[in-house]
Amino acid sequence: MNMKWNELAKSLMKDQGVNQEKLAEHLGLTKGAVSHWLNARREPAIEDIAKILRYLGMREFTVNSDGTIGSPGNVANVTNYETYIPSNKYPVLSKVQAGAWCEACEPYALKDIDLWLETDSHIQGEAFWLEVDGDSMTAPMGLSIPEGTYVLFDTGREPVNGSLVVAKLTDSNEATFKKLIIDGGQKYLKGLNPQWPMIPINGNCRIIGVAIETKMRLV
Structure with a gap:
């Protein structure tokens, strides 16, 4: 049984x-x-x-x-498991903290971070979580990342056309989460919400990290 x-x-x-x-x-x-x-x-x-x-x-x-x-070959006896290994934890940053990434030797003070979330994802550089704020990434169909979702960003991954990225515009102290569009050599940031216009970013933006995982907490 x-x-x-x-x-x-x-x-x-x-x-x-x-x-x-x-x-x-x-x-x-x-x-x-x-x-x-x-x-x-x-x-x-x-x-x-x-x-x-x-x-x-x-x-x-x-x-x-x-x-x-x-289990394959023996559905009544499931005893084969490996030792539990804790997953890596990364900090949940505010948009301001994320925007300041790499602008100082210490991008954030560990003692100031209240929430750390786990992940099993393979991280190629440094990583952090960011909580989505607003409806710019909420889509009526297809991929949608609503407000309140936690998104994990890897700073070691190379952003390509279609990547979901966290970026900092030169005229803002805060980071923004958008989809990267590369069209004929021109780069844009675009929300998944079709009501949000594309923002040209050549020369006025730094890509901080590429989104690799999402997590939703209900309370």
Whole structure:
């Protein structure tokens, strides 16, 4: 008989010393939301179940439609997992702090950062999170990144046409989050919201980082 995913998850968490708060932080959710999932009061999407089990070290498993877990060749015995390794944490900066990136030897003071979020993403340079403010990246269809979303930026990645980037205009102290458009040698910043016009940026803008991950916290 297959094991329910939440019972397996709680067993792995106990073995590895991972509490609900740690798991909630990794998922970008509240502890209460994770508690509802683990105690079967609400059922998460299959993709969320897989993300939780991968975070807890599971590498070979299948998630069935009824929320039970199976593994290739032996669906009744799922005991193969790797030791839990904490993910890297990066600071959540304000738009002003992000805008000041690289303008000083110490772009931000660690003691002033209240919120750090985890990620499993491969970082090529330095990284930080930025909370989306406003509706310029909210689209009526397709990719949409609404206000309140946390976006992870990698300063070591090369921005290309179509990259979502955080940039600082020379006439502003704050960073702005937009899509980079390169057309015939001219560069623009464009919101995903079609009501926002493209801003030409040749010579008056510095690209700080490229967006590689988003995270939404409900509370």
